[in-house]
Amino acid sequence: MSPTAAAESLTRSVEDYLKAIYRLSPEGRPASTSEIAHLLELSAPSVSGMVKRLSELGLLEHAPYKGVQLTAEGRRAALRMVRRHRLIEAYLVRFLGYSWDTVHQEAERLEHAVTDQLVERMAGALGHPATDPHGDPIPEADGSIHEPVCTPLSDLEVGQTIEIRRVDESQPERLRYLASLGLRPGVVVTLLDRQPFGGPMTLEAAGEHHVIGQELAHVLLCAREAGA
Amino acid sequence: MSPTAAAESLTRSVEDYLKAIYRLSPEGRPASTSEIAHLLELSAPSVSGMVKRLSELGLLEHAPYKGVQLTAEGRRAALRMVRRHRLIEAYLVRFLGYSWDTVHQEAERLEHAVTDQLVERMAGALGHPATDPHGDPIPEADGSIHEPVCTPLSDLEVGQTIEIRRVDESQPERLRYLASLGLRPGVVVTLLDRQPFGGPMTLEAAGEHHVIGQELAHVLLCAREAGA
């Protein structure tokens, strides 16, 4: 069976493992069993067993007691899932009235059920977007991905004006709150004030002033240069 | 656990069984183990085992060696799947460029992954259609379904003019051929000639003449009355 043929028949579970490992090892740093277990809400022994199977399938490499790294093939399969996930999110928001805090769970199930053909048609209907509703970059169909360099809003200097590019999607509550403030990718903000020792920051966006704490300032990722 | 709550967590397999049984027993006539096995391409013992589980779940009733009938709850769950399937088909054809011979397999996988919310949004985007692309009626969200009375084109009298309402979807090849002749739901045809002893029929549709055999004439279901 060719590597590509193997990727055609991955289990739902396998797909989830690959996605999790990809997420945990952005620059090829190995992911630990317990990190994976925590992210997928499984027991460590379950992960250990699956890791063994996946390494036998050639999707990852496992150094016992050290960690796990995706092979080129594993990475390709993971990126295929990420592409699906983010395109589905974009599609649901654009065409079916979903809000950015509710798409994640729907996409989480659909990504395992769609064919490549359907994903590409959704991409076409969307005009082949570069990012999903949270600003996360969508990998290309050929498996390449461009992760733009971003700066957390918490690192800005007072007085800087900059565009929000990306928002951590993991907490729906937080997304809902940010949406209520109008803080989303594409919006331009100006940092008006920051209190010392991790204190609140005041910023202006679309003519309104908002005061936010460190946590929010941390997950609001901005373009590197003002106006860039 | 309430009956409704049980229906929330049905397995993919269970959903397929219920759909199959619903399809095999249109008027409550019991379905046999082997019919189900054949439709789902499973062994008879597998079906036997699953039937036992489903009857313990209260989704169907099983008279050993006799057959299987859905309970009210089982029927409700089956109709929910049918609604999903047909709405997904309609959506894919309308918005994502699918043809009526290719939607089935895509819908077959998606129907297990969508939430009720998503299905209802697709229904809304479509304007709550009454039928899918093959003319099959879409059950309502409340579980009711209206099966229109249809006559196979093979039963028409020469000279009758009538509207095609519904086409059997089970064979993609056949659907493709019918599409190439322009014979699809909503099209009005006139029967010009029929040869005896199951011979070919000549008909006129959209200004063109076609000659079709018994098999096709059998799966083209028409409105009961001319012009109705």
Add this chain to the structure above:
DNA sequence: TCGCAGGTTTAGGGCAACCTAAACTATCGC
């Protein structure tokens, strides 16, 4: 009415994924 053919069910087994409990290793503080 008896037996046989077909359909059905029981028996027994496999695989994918999960779990808990117990055994194991790696590393850090002393």
Add this chain to the structure above:
DNA sequence: GCGATAGTTTAGGTTGCCCTAAACCTGCGA
């Protein structure tokens, strides 16, 4: 350099769903 602790793996078990082989009914024709 040596445990204790935190993290990891092995052992053994469960559930869902599938299979083949063998035992079992049922109804029909002789």
